[in-house]
Amino acid sequence: MDFDDRTVLLVEDDRSTATWLRATLESRGATVLWARSVEQARAEAARHRPQLALLDVSGLELVVELRTSDEPCAVVVMSGSPGSALPRAASGLGVAEFLDKPIGLEQLERAVRLADERAAVLRRILAAHEGEVVQAEIVASVERRLAKAMDEASAQTSTSSSLRMGLLASEFGLSARQAQAIAGVAEGLTDADIASALKVSYSRTRQLLSGAFSKLGLRSRNEFIRFLWERSPVASS
Known part of the structure; x- marks a missing residue:
C-alpha cells in the first residue's frame, strides 16, 4: 500500500513506536507529522490539514476535530493496552479501526483502508448538504458520544x-x-x-x-x- 502525497498526523508519545511507524509510512511516500501531545497535534493539524491521523488513545479527544473539519480526516486509533475499554467504547465516533500495539504492517494497512472509506462517506454527506447545519449536528453528536464513552470506559478500565x-x-x-x-x-x-x-x-x-x-x-x-x-x-x- 502506497501513501504517495499523503500527509499523515502521527500522535504517539512512545519513541520506538513512533520511529517504526514514521519510517514505514515515509518509505511508502507519506509526509509524516509526528506529535507527542494533543496540543502539538492540534497545531500541526491546523497548519497542514492531514488526510490521515494515527492517534495513540491519549489523543482520542482529537477525533471530534479531525472528523468534523471541512475536510474530514481518516482516523485510526492505537492502544498500548490490549483489550482497553476506552477505544472500543468510543467506536460510535466512527473511527474505522483500533490497533493494539505492537502493530503489524498488514493490520496497519487494513485499518488505513477502512479509515479512508469512512472519511470518504462523511465527505459525501457534508458535500450533499452543503455543510454547516449538518456539520454542527455531527459535531454535537460526536461530542456526546465521546463524553459518554469516556465516562463508561473510565469505570470499566479502572476496575x-x-x-x-x-x-x-x-x-x-x-x-x-x-x-x-x-x-x-x-x-x-x-x-x-x-x-x-x-x-x-x-x-x-x-x-x-x-x-x-x-x-x-x-x-x-x-x-x-x-x-x-x-x-x-x-x-x-
Whole structure:
C-alpha cells in the first residue's frame, strides 16, 4: 500500500513506536507529522490539514476535530493496552479501526483502508448538504458520544486494570506502589502522568517502574505491553 502525497498526523508519545511507524509510512511516500501531545497535534493539524491521523488513545479527544473539519480526516486509533475499554467504547465516533500495539504492517494497512472509506462517506454527506447545519449536528453528536464513552470506559478500565495488576502483584511480589505504577502503563499513561496520579516525583515513578519490570523479568514498557497481551484472554483464545 502506497501513501504517495499523503500527509499523515502521527500522535504517539512512545519513541520506538513512533520511529517504526514514521519510517514505514515515509518509505511508502507519506509526509509524516509526528506529535507527542494533543496540543502539538492540534497545531500541526491546523497548519497542514492531514488526510490521515494515527492517534495513540491519549489523543482520542482529537477525533471530534479531525472528523468534523471541512475536510474530514481518516482516523485510526492505537492502544498500548490490549483489550482497553476506552477505544472500543468510543467506536460510535466512527473511527474505522483500533490497533493494539505492537502493530503489524498488514493490520496497519487494513485499518488505513477502512479509515479512508469512512472519511470518504462523511465527505459525501457534508458535500450533499452543503455543510454547516449538518456539520454542527455531527459535531454535537460526536461530542456526546465521546463524553459518554469516556465516562463508561473510565469505570470499566479502572476496575479491570486494578484486578489484573492485583493478580500480578500477588504472583510476582510487587509492592502496592509498583502495582499502581504499572497499572498506569497498562492504561496508556506516560511516566509523567503516572507521577502526577501517584503524587510522587518523576524519578520516583521511574524507580517504581524499573523495579516492577525487573520483578516481572522485563526491561521496558514495550516488553510489558507484549507481556500483558500474551497473558490476555484474547491472545490465549
